[in-house]
Amino acid sequence: MTAKRNWSNFAVSLLALFMVIAVWQVFYSPNIPVEIPRYTKSAYTLYTNTSNYVYPIDSLTEIDYNQLIDLNFTFQMNNLVCNETSPLVLVMVHTSPKNFAKRRTIRETWGRYRDKVKLLFVVGDVENSTLKRKLIEENQNYSDFTQGSFKDTYRNLTYKHVMLFKYVIYHCPEARYIMKTDDDVFVNMPTMMNFLTQELSPFGAGNLLFCNSRANSRVLRSYRSKWRVSFSEYPAKNYPTYCPGWFLLYSQNVVFNLYKEAQKSKYFWIDDIHLTGTLVKKLNLVHEDSKPYMISQDELNDVVDGGNITRPFLIGQPNLSEKQIRSLWNYVDSHSVSKNIIQ
Template sequence: MFRRTTVYSLYTKNSSGFSYPTQELPTADYNQLINLTFSFSVLNLVCNESSPMLLVLVHSSPKNFAKRKTIRDTWGKNEENVKILFMLGTVNSSDLQRSLEEENRLHNDFVQGNFLDTYRNITYKHVMVFKYVIYHCPQAKYILKTDDDVFVNMPMMKTFLSIDLSPYGANKLLFCTPRKHKKVLRTYRSKWRVSFAEYPNRNYPTYCPGWNLLYSPDVIFALYKEAQKAEYFWIDDIHITGTLAEKIHIIHTDIEPLVISREDLRYVVDDFTYNITKPFLYGRANLEEKQIRALWKFVTTHSMPKTVFEDVL
């Protein structure tokens, strides 16, 4: 079971909360994205008339229309206290761009930056997530960065944030599933090959896979400041939650116990007569659409524990 730690602190009703010190940023920061001149090509301002407890920013490949629909049909419904946006880069195809614009006209849930949407540009997208939060949704208490093949148990997530944590937010919080002592891939057969010139060390620092990153605002701002002035490295998980987080002494809180087990996932998807009593916040990474829909059906038809903490201190 997941346990409360003292790595982070929680705000109360009487706390002033975190205010982004944007005066610390360069004057031209808004139009800079690491080493690019930047602008938002598509910008939906979902926080203008609300102060969401949770802002969810989903990395999505432009061509993944069906995956975005699955999320909208299941866990990704916008409501007063939770806002969800899909984060995209630009595309080379005018037909694809027109389709994206039509999708956005229907749903108003895109943020698109002026960099090409490729896997070598994922770090730009991750830092764009930070930029959007800082400049366009500073009132969000928590920020979840995830991917379009992930299931978020939104009913449990809202309970977790408001009861197990605090509806008023937190400080020094980075919840994820850390990876330690991972070797740098050098083989030419790997999509994720990194040359010695790009990264000379044998192992990466401890980092978090990017599909379940729950941030507090102060961590967003600290990582953003570092990312904006650091040399570009294209594997965003390693660069942002590993190298930069280590540099500024951000500590990861491991929430692996709150990811559904492979066995439980199989039971749910196969629709066995089986009730999962262990609370979970996330399905696993790289889920198929049918798995996401099965998980949503399960969490909306079964009762779950009221708390995920074994000990409430």
């Protein structure tokens, strides 16, 4: 009887302890935001035959083409690279006007891939007359710029990104996928094309936002940071889940929905946060994580040192040097193309 009574007392004490812990967690634990998945499986859909998706331009305002959020807008340089063709993917590379060497590196490496691919460099306007003249000459040589009438500055990154959407909607509606990268990024284009046509679909997809997603990022308040955001600009402590903008893969309908929402939303200058965080959350879209398809820093170092990568990959690390991009292209160009990415 004594042993039975002791066991009963122990069970009651244990239950009481669990209740105390539960109450403490509710009322006294730190207010740490937790990212709760909205879906247990992928939210995008793959088309199984020729897509009949058409950008619903009629739902936009009559002045939309010459409006960029809160600016009057024109394309100052605009190459119609799609020209009524049907590229599988349109690649739009954000580049600083002065980054001549980085653009040359892309043109001579992964940007050379032209089978069902179109590529454009996205820039804003510049005040320096010498730089302006050099950009015009570069565009005359390569015909691969699209330039907006806003100044090319950090604070105008959202204008730059939304202009990208505008170009796609009005000037390349045939592209099944839209890829946005920075000019210090490597894309394994031969394997990427297999990924798009075999693991995804050559006919396109719906509700796709494929990126290196990031959750629970703190808003930077330090005056030493170029990414400092004031409380009046963004009062919350943390940003919503978003995509760092160095690599993004969009489906057509995601491009249009984000564009339409951005055109009528209050301007926020960090494009990654605003477009792929705040507006994605508002539209209840879902990020598909590209991290498994990115090479690690160790794998990157191995390639630069002449070694091998033992698994297929789609993208390199962000913020690559020109030497690293060329090393990765030399590796890709001298090895067989991976037929399957999803293992």
